Amino acid sequence: MPRAVRGELDLMSNCFILWVMDVLNEAELRTCFKHDDDVWFPDLSAIEWADLDFLGWVHPSGHLGYIATLSPNDGRLRGVVLRRFERPTRRVRLDMCSLCNHVHSSGGTAMFTITEAGSRGRRSISNVVCGDLACSLRIRNKLNPSSLMQETLYLEAKVWRILLHLHRWLTRTKYI
Numbered sequence: 018m019p020r021a022v023r024g025e026l027d028l029m030s031n032c033f034i035l036w037v038m039d040v041l042n043e044a045e046l047r048t049c050f051k052h053d054d055d056v057w058f059p060d061l062s063a064i065e066w067a068d069l070d071f072l073g074w075v076h077p078s079g080h081l082g083y084i085a086t087l088s089p090n091d092g093r094l095r096g097v098v099l100r101r102f103e104r105p106t107r108r109v110r111l112d113m114c115s116l117c118n119h120v121h122s123s124g125g126t127a128m129f130t131i132t133e134a135g136s137r138g139r140r141s142i143s144n145v146v147c148g149d150l151a152c153s154l155r156i157r158n159k160l161n162p163s164s165l166m167q168e169t170l171y172l173e174a175k176v177w178r179i180l181l182h183l184h185r186w187l188t189r190t191k192y193i
């Protein structure tokens with residue numbers, strides 16, 4: 018079912034605020050994935066939807082991740098399954114998430130791979146992202162530890178940056 022991107026004009030700041038994620042149930046989420054996708058769903062009742070720019074979660078086994086987001090082109094919900102690879106933590110290393118720019122010490126990130134739609138597995142694009150896909154909560158300072166790189170950007174700019182990076186990734190893999 019088409020889902021329009023909604024927003025409101027905030028008269029205090031004179032900005033148009035985009036409401037990105039709506040409260041979704043499991044049946045609605047399932048419809049945005051392909052029928053043969055291996056999708057596992059978390060407990061959706063525990064999610065604070067107002068804090069999300071996109072919904073991301075990880076399979077309990079750790080080998081798959083999932084992202085559900087609204088397409089900026091038509092406002093419809095899209096779901097994508099990502100292969101997830103742990104990063105070796107043999108040495109101390111700082112890693113920056115390519116979606117939210119949060120800087121982690123060793124172990125906070127994972128490599129996520131999206132296979133290009135329609136390529137039959139021949140083409141894929143990988144990125145280093147927060148290992149739990151909880152970027153939305155990190156930019157709102159809802160998770161510890163905080164980033165090892167301090168930024169003075171305001172929240173709306175961080176939201177814009179997350180969605181820009183995510184939409185670019187999903188465009189290049191032909192999901193939106």
Ligand SMILES: [Zn+2]
Pocket residue numbers: 114115116117118119146147151152155
């Ligand atoms: Zn992140």
